[in-house]
Amino acid sequence: MSDLILISGGRLMDPGQGLDGVRDILVGKGRVLWIGHGPPPQEPEKVLQGRGLVVSPGFVDLHCHLREPGQEEKETMASGTLAACRGGFTTVCAMPNTRPPVDSPPLVEFLKDKASREGLVRVLPVGALTRGRAGKELVEMEAMARAGAVAFSDDGHPTGSRIMRQALEFSRYLGLPVMDHCEDPEIAQEGQVNEGVVSLRLGLRGMPSQAEEAAVARDVAVAGLTGGHVHIHHVSSQGSLEHIRRGKEKGVKVTCEATPHHLTLTEDSLLAPIPYDTNLKVNPPLRSEQERKALAQALREGLIDAVATDHAPHSLVDKLVEFSRAGPGMSNLETALGSLMALVHRGELDLLTLVARLTVGPARILGKELGSLKVGWPADVVIFDPDREWTVDPQALASRGKNTPLAGEKLKGKVMATLVGGKAAYLDPSLKLEVPESRKAKI
Amino acid sequence: MQEKVILNGEDFRRALTRIAHEVVERNKGGQEVVFVGLLTRGVPLAQRLARNIRELEGIEVPVGVLDIGLYRDDIPLGPPPQVRHTYIPGDITGKAVVLVDDVLYTGRSIRAAMDALMDYGRPRSIQLAVLVDRGHRELPVRPDYVGKNVPTSRDEEVIVRLTEVDGRDEVAIRKKEAP
Amino acid sequence: MTWHHHHVLDLDDFSREEIEAVLETASAMKEVLTRPVPKVHTLRGKRVFSLFYEPSTRTRASFELAAKTLSAEVVGITAQVSSVVKGESLLDTIKTLEALGADAIVLRHPEAGAPYLAARYCRASIVNAGDGAHAHPTQALLDIFSLRQRLGDLEGLKVVIVGDILHSRVARSNIWGLKALGARVVLSGPPTLLPMSFADAYAGVEVEWDLERALEGAGAVIALRLQWERQQDLIPSLEEYVAFYQLNAQRLSRARPGAPILHPGPVNEGVEIDPEVARGPQSLIDEQVTNGVAVRMALLYLLLGGAHE
Numbered sequence: 016m017s018d019l020i021l022i023s024g025g026r027l028m029d030p031g032q033g034l035d036g037v038r039d040i041l042v043g044k045g046r047v048l049w050i051g052h053g054p055p056p057q058e059p060e061k062v063l064q065g066r067g068l069v070v071s072p073g074f075v076d077l078h079c080h081l082r083e084p085g086q087e088e089k090e091t092m093a094s095g096t097l098a099a100c101r102g103g104f105t106t107v108c109a110m111p112n113t114r115p116p117v118d119s120p121p122l123v124e125f126l127k128d129k130a131s132r133e134g135l136v137r138v139l140p141v142g143a144l145t146r147g148r149a150g151k152e153l154v155e156m157e158a159m160a161r162a163g164a165v166a167f168s169d170d171g172h173p174t175g176s177r178i179m180r181q182a183l184e185f186s187r188y189l190g191l192p193v194m195d196h197c198e199d200p201e202i203a204q205e206g207q208v209n210e211g212v213v214s215l216r217l218g219l220r221g222m223p224s225q226a227e228e229a230a231v232a233r234d235v236a237v238a239g240l241t242g243g244h245v246h247i248h249h250v251s252s253q254g255s256l257e258h259i260r261r262g263k264e265k266g267v268k269v270t271c272e273a274t275p276h277h278l279t280l281t282e283d284s285l286l287a288p289i290p291y292d293t294n295l296k297v298n299p300p301l302r303s304e305q306e307r308k309a310l311a312q313a314l315r316e317g318l319i320d321a322v323a324t325d326h327a328p329h330s331l332v333d334k335l336v337e338f339s340r341a342g343p344g345m346s347n348l349e350t351a352l353g354s355l356m357a358l359v360h361r362g363e364l365d366l367l368t369l370v371a372r373l374t375v376g377p378a379r380i381l382g383k384e385l386g387s388l389k390v391g392w393p394a395d396v397v398i399f400d401p402d403r404e405w406t407v408d409p410q411a412l413a414s415r416g417k418n419t420p421l422a423g424e425k426l427k428g429k430v431m432a433t434l435v436g437g438k439a440a441y442l443d444p445s446l447k448l449e450v451p452e453s454r455k456a457k458i
Numbered sequence: 459m460q461e462k463v464i465l466n467g468e469d470f471r472r473a474l475t476r477i478a479h480e481v482v483e484r485n486k487g488g489q490e491v492v493f494v495g496l497l498t499r500g501v502p503l504a505q506r507l508a509r510n511i512r513e514l515e516g517i518e519v520p521v522g523v524l525d526i527g528l529y530r531d532d533i534p535l536g537p538p539p540q541v542r543h544t545y546i547p548g549d550i551t552g553k554a555v556v557l558v559d560d561v562l563y564t565g566r567s568i569r570a571a572m573d574a575l576m577d578y579g580r581p582r583s584i585q586l587a588v589l590v591d592r593g594h595r596e597l598p599v600r601p602d603y604v605g606k607n608v609p610t611s612r613d614e615e616v617i618v619r620l621t622e623v624d625g626r627d628e629v630a631i632r633k634k635e636a637p
Numbered sequence: 638m639t640w641h642h643h644h645v646l647d648l649d650d651f652s653r654e655e656i657e658a659v660l661e662t663a664s665a666m667k668e669v670l671t672r673p674v675p676k677v678h679t680l681r682g683k684r685v686f687s688l689f690y691e692p693s694t695r696t697r698a699s700f701e702l703a704a705k706t707l708s709a710e711v712v713g714i715t716a717q718v719s720s721v722v723k724g725e726s727l728l729d730t731i732k733t734l735e736a737l738g739a740d741a742i743v744l745r746h747p748e749a750g751a752p753y754l755a756a757r758y759c760r761a762s763i764v765n766a767g768d769g770a771h772a773h774p775t776q777a778l779l780d781i782f783s784l785r786q787r788l789g790d791l792e793g794l795k796v797v798i799v800g801d802i803l804h805s806r807v808a809r810s811n812i813w814g815l816k817a818l819g820a821r822v823v824l825s826g827p828p829t830l831l832p833m834s835f836a837d838a839y840a841g842v843e844v845e846w847d848l849e850r851a852l853e854g855a856g857a858v859i860a861l862r863l864q865w866e867r868q869q870d871l872i873p874s875l876e877e878y879v880a881f882y883q884l885n886a887q888r889l890s891r892a893r894p895g896a897p898i899l900h901p902g903p904v905n906e907g908v909e910i911d912p913e914v915a916r917g918p919q920s921l922i923d924e925q926v927t928n929g930v931a932v933r934m935a936l937l938y939l940l941l942g943g944a945h946e
Contacts, residue, residue, distance in 0.1 A: 212838040218749040218771030218806060289757070291750030335728055335758075337748035339769075525665065528679040528707075528938075538942030540638040540658070541665040577674055 018060045019043040025065025028367055029072055031375035031387025035367055042394035045436040061448040071370045073105025073395035075377040075386050077272050078323035085114025090328040090415045096135040098414035100440040102348040103430040105136050105395035106385050111143040112171045118143035118154045123162035135440045144169040144182055156185045165381055168194035183243030192246040197230035207339050209300040213282040224252035227299055231255040235262035235269050247271035249325050251299040253309040260318055270380050272323035273310050275351045281307050293334045293341035294420040311363045321376035324351050328416020346416030350407055356428025394437035403429040465629035473605035477587055478510035480603050485554050488515055492550055494522040496559040496571055497542055502622040504558035520547035529570035551579035560618040562588040565599030590629055592616050640939050644756045644763045647772035648813035656817055662935035663782050680707035683941045686734045687743040690716040695902055696766050700743045703933035731755045740941050762940040770804045776901050777810035779932040783921045784857050787897050792819035797851050799825040800861025800909055807901045812839050825851040829871040848882050855892040859899045860884045860910045885911035897921045
């Protein structure tokens with residue numbers, strides 16, 4: 016039952032349409048029906064009060080680990096998508112490093128099927144790049160694309176040059192991106208943290224940013240050679256940005272994403288207040304303040320096309336161990352907006368740009384009609400309060416992954432409601448879908 | 459808080475002279491005596507007694523220093539009490555060890571001091587010399603030599619000042635400050 | 638006396654006053670060790686577990702002796718022959734020891750940060766006996782105590798630490814402790830084992846790859862053990878290390894006369910240190926061992942000697 020819902024009085028921010036101002040928006044039958052002022056063309060069945068809040072297209076996450084099939088102790092389709100819609104994400108791309116990995120058409124079907132039955136938001140499957148993610152044989156990219164894969168990635172494992180070239184040739188033909196976790200293993204040498212002053216003090220093996228940069232340079236070169244579209248996962252260093260910038264200038268089809276944590280946290284957190292906090296262990300690692308600033312600047316300019324969470328839920332067993340044995344990754348679907356709003360509040364980024372990087376930016380990379388509220392497009396909407404303060408409580412997270420380094424932190428910026436295909440998938444208790452006065456009179 | 463001085467420099471001199479005589483008398487000349495002063499103020503008192511005996515009898519009585527930090531049973535909450543050096547001159551086995559302290563109160567410090575001494579050897583006897591006995595014993599400890607008996611109540615405190623530590627000799631009593 | 642620690646994890650959060658409190662207490666403890674019967678019952682009734690995930694002779698024996706001298710109950714656990722072999726996690730082991738009434742757990746572990754994990758989830762006092770390449774606070778304290786006993790005030794003293802600094806927890810903890818007492822720390826060793834970034838990582842610390850230059854006017858030298866297993870990729874050969882970095886009499890003559898030599902042990906004689914120097918009059922290596930017991934007694938006393946509810 017898809018109600019006719021009017022969201023009234025909110026500040027509509029839709030960079031995909033160049034819109035930023037107070038507007039009402041009417042959705043129905045899963046689509047955007049009308050945007051404007053004054054009385055809507057049809058009488059709404061329900062009204063959401065948007066006054067004082069921002070109304071934007073639902074966020075699109077290019078990089079999310081839902082852990083199904085095979086690792087349900089860390090997350091399930093249900094818990095992960097619940098976390099997504101609480102975080103304002105109406106579309107998530109599910110990474111294929113599951114057990115078994117999503118490396119064949121039937122597994123793509125399996126994922127789509129599970130998502131349609133249990134997913135609360137749109138789940139787009141990303142296929143593995145190689146069989147078994149072993150890096151040796153390319154998957155049947157075309158068959159998987161037909162089954163519904165929207166991109167290919169061996170995320171977590173670095174990709175060899177021969178495979179990358181082959182994949183990018185196909186990418187050009189299929190029009191789908193090849194996504195890469197850029198890490199040169201011979202430079203990285205199994206480092207646990209960023210190589211630098213902090214790793215020296217902690218006595219932990221570090222991996223330098225050059226481990227990422229070398230792989231990024233290779234990807235840009237091969238993308239240029241083949242004409243395929245390479246998308247760089249979780250960029251974390253200035254050096255990588257330089258290669259991407261030069262590639263873009265030369266017309267290479269290279270895009271990239273950055274995570275909320277790389278944009279807001281640094282390696283200094285590993286020293287205090289909780290030394291060796293495994294919730295800060297992530298790959299690529301958190302780096303220096305100088306690198307973080309460069310990332311924020313690149314996000315502002317658009318050199319970084321999109322924010323992607325790299326939501327990586329882990330169970331306690333994986334995190335409550337010695338640092339070098341802990342699984343890398345943070346659970347961050349629900350804290351993404353709140354933590355990124357800090358950049359807006361301190362002037363490093365303006366709100367419209369942030370919304371763009373969460374909506375139209377990722378949508379363009381996927382080449383899908385998402386990330387904008389054009390009339391006739393799916394009614395995926397997020398309503399958020401940019402100033403509401405809330406405290407992060409890991410136990411209260413919908414995700415099974417409680418591994419967030421932000422436990423106890425006060426964030427300023429909160430999702431109040433999320434609509435997927437015109438249906439309210441998440442509503443903050445303080446917001447109500449009300450029956451409009453006019454209808455009440457008739458009842 | 460109002461202090462009442464009950465012993466002054468002259469009183470000290472007389473009491474310590476008397477005690478020195480008593481120690482010598484009781485220990486048949488003082489050849490086998492070792493003084494051990496309890497840190498902090500027992501130490502200068504022990505040194506004065508040794509000096510008195512030197513003047514009286516011409517013999518050198520060794521003086522040791524004892525920190526009872528590792529032996530106390532009345533440790534307050536929080537970090538443990540500071541431990542300082544203990545120095546016991548020579549072997550105390552077969553000697554008459556005279557413990558010297560400024561104030562005798564519950565007797566717990568002396569019990570701790572005796573435990574400590576036992577770790578150094580087997581003295582022939584352990585005797586106790588105090589400047590002030592304020593009563594309220596909680597253990598069966600009794601002094602052999604007392605400068606002055608000063609009955610007190612539990613809500614009073616006894617303050618001992620020595621020239622070597624505080625610049626002047628005096629013993630004063632005052633009511634304990636309300637916490 | 639200043640003391641605010643429930644755990645001893647590293648010296649980076651020890652104030653100068655706290656280090657002084659340890660040194661003073663260690664001095665008193667050293668006297669206890671000279672008695673005919675070196676035993677006091679101060680920590681009677683306290684339970685100290687030593688949990689070692691790495692082999693050790695001196696550190697482990699030193700800790701256990703320290704605890705026993707204070708009359709604590711001591712139980713030693715060697716991880717290789719315990720349930721750890723069956724897959725029991727560090728935290729599970731710690732919780733078990735806590736259930737057994739541990740007041741203090743002395744932990745040596747090959748992974749940096751392990752004692753911090755234990756300290757977060759355990760009420761007992763955790764004493765770090767070495768965590769990977771990160772820290773070895775009790776070794777640094779006994780090194781500093783040995784220098785203090787021999788030289789007195791360390792303010793302005795030039796202390797050279799030479800060897801595989803990159804992998805050394807002894808070097809890292811000594812850097813914190815020596816700086817807190819106002820000493821001047823100079824690190825020396827081959828460039829692959831001593832990146833220049835050490836000078837950025839620790840304020841006021843100097844890096845000097847030329848050992849002879851580093852030793853000019855040095856007031857004390859700490860030689861570190863060369864761990865050949867770890868360094869094979871990083872130094873061309875043992876012979877080359879010996880040729881350029883061995884602490885021998887000729888190099889030592891550039892230091893101040895009588896400058897004490899320390900080594901955490903075990904010594905690879907003929908490698909990082911010439912046997913004559915190791916056994917010579919300037920060597921404090923044997924005293925370090927005795928001092929180690931005194932320092933560990935002091936720490937156990939400071940952690941457990943107070944009253945708790």
